[in-house]
Amino acid sequence: MRTTASYDLFPDARSERALARARWLAREGRTRDARSAYDELLAAKPDLKACWAEYFELLRSSGQADEALQLADRARATFGETGFSLTLRAAALTELGRYPEALTELDRAVEVDPDLALVWHELGYAAYKLGDRNRALLALDRAFALEPHTDTLKLRGQVLREAGRYQAAEVAFEGAAQAAEHPEQHADAEREIATTRRYGLYAPRRPEDLTVAERWFADTGSIVLASTPGPVAPSDETIVATFAEVAANSDWHFGQVILLGPEFPACTDLAYRMGAPLVTPAAFDPAVCPLIVTLRPLVADKTWTGIVGRLANESIGLVLALEHPAEAHPPVTADVIGVLTDAGKRRERAPNPVQAVIEARHPGARLAGRRLRPS
Numbered sequence: 001m002r003t004t005a006s007y008d009l010f011p012d013a014r015s016e017r018a019l020a021r022a023r024w025l026a027r028e029g030r031t032r033d034a035r036s037a038y039d040e041l042l043a044a045k046p047d048l049k050a051c052w053a054e055y056f057e058l059l060r061s062s063g064q065a066d067e068a069l070q071l072a073d074r075a076r077a078t079f080g081e082t083g084f085s086l087t088l089r090a091a092a093l094t095e096l097g098r099y100p101e102a103l104t105e106l107d108r109a110v111e112v113d114p115d116l117a118l119v120w121h122e123l124g125y126a127a128y129k130l131g132d133r134n135r136a137l138l139a140l141d142r143a144f145a146l147e148p149h150t151d152t153l154k155l156r157g158q159v160l161r162e163a164g165r166y167q168a169a170e171v172a173f174e175g176a177a178q179a180a181e182h183p184e185q186h187a188d189a190e191r192e193i194a195t196t197r198r199y200g201l202y203a204p205r206r207p208e209d210l211t212v213a214e215r216w217f218a219d220t221g222s223i224v225l226a227s228t229p230g231p232v233a234p235s236d237e238t239i240v241a242t243f244a245e246v247a248a249n250s251d252w253h254f255g256q257v258i259l260l261g262p263e264f265p266a267c268t269d270l271a272y273r274m275g276a277p278l279v280t281p282a283a284f285d286p287a288v289c290p291l292i293v294t295l296r297p298l299v300a301d302k303t304w305t306g307i308v309g310r311l312a313n314e315s316i317g318l319v320l321a322l323e324h325p326a327e328a329h330p331p332v333t334a335d336v337i338g339v340l341t342d343a344g345k346r347r348e349r350a351p352n353p354v355q356a357v358i359e360a361r362h363p364g365a366r367l368a369g370r371r372l373r374p375s
Contacts, residue, residue, distance in 0.1 A: 083113025117147035230350030255288025
């Protein structure tokens with residue numbers, strides 16, 4: 001499929017103009033309204049394949065796989081057993097995790113329409129999800145030869161990265177960035193490049209061979225202090241002591257420590273170890289390089305989002321969260337995390353300050369380019 005970002009919002013052709021409203025609603029995140037707009041358009045123009053494809057992608061991207069399969073069956077009733085309709089149904093089966101069935105449908109689609117790039121693109125994706133990387137790469141190469149597209153290059157990069165071929169993956173993502181026609185596509189490709197470079201830190205190991213904390217850093221750029229399996233979950237005091245060790249070895253200096261959220265005793269010890277005053281959010285001063293500390297991220301708190309946003313925008317200071325839910329990833333707003341949690345319970349991990357320092361110095365870390373000392 002092609003995401004709505006692959007298309008111009010207000011193209012000239014009449015059929016393309018008819019899609020403009022549904023595309024705009026989809027880009028604005030108004031999924032229900034976009035679905036209604038696509039349904040209205042299909043009722044008036046049932047032969048418009050672009051509408052079927054975009055509608056399907058909307059359902060797929062919003063996790064509505066069952067509805068996507070129903071839409072694919074509607075397309076088959078409209079177009080018959082064509083390569084296009086078979087590909088839609090196979091893509092829906094892929095999203096439902098029914099990979100053997102999806103590959104069967106795609107093999108039929110190849111027989112019906114071997115020159116349809118979309119067939120090969122979805123065949124590559126289904127083979128990738130099934131774990132057959134060689135077949136996935138062959139299919140994606142055929143898709144790109146038939147119709148060069150940034151989405152195909154991006155998927156090729158993901159397959160190569162999962163295989164541990166990080167340099168080849170980076171080349172594919174760089175190609176996707178160069179081929180991007182819209183800012184969303186370019187920004188997405190740049191994120192994939194940064195992620196691939198972080199995975200390269202652990203070469204020659206593949207992503208599947210990395211620890212949870214290593215994958216966390218590779219995927220988000222955030223450092224997890226307690227990353228080594230241990231007998232017990234780390235305490236607040238242990239996390240604070242580890243952070244102080246990493247800060248000293250990384251030459252980080254802070255002019256103030258700001259506590260956001262509930263108080264915890266170790267926060268006072270953290271301020272002491274940093275040699276900085278513990279102040280309220282009202283005293284926030286970016287110029288002195290603040291250290292923001294919280295027991296856990298306050299995603300819905302306006303003070304939290306405001307201060308964290310300013311630090312990122314001004315490239316100064318650091319956010320430390322003592323714990324972070326493992327399931328909430330990405331996005332991540334903390335630069336350094338003490339320990340990951342499962343259903344609110346800290347994992348049994350031991351601190352690994354050496355690895356934390358190595359990751360902090362990586363050019364792809366969230367801290368890259370930050371000023372981590374007062375003016």
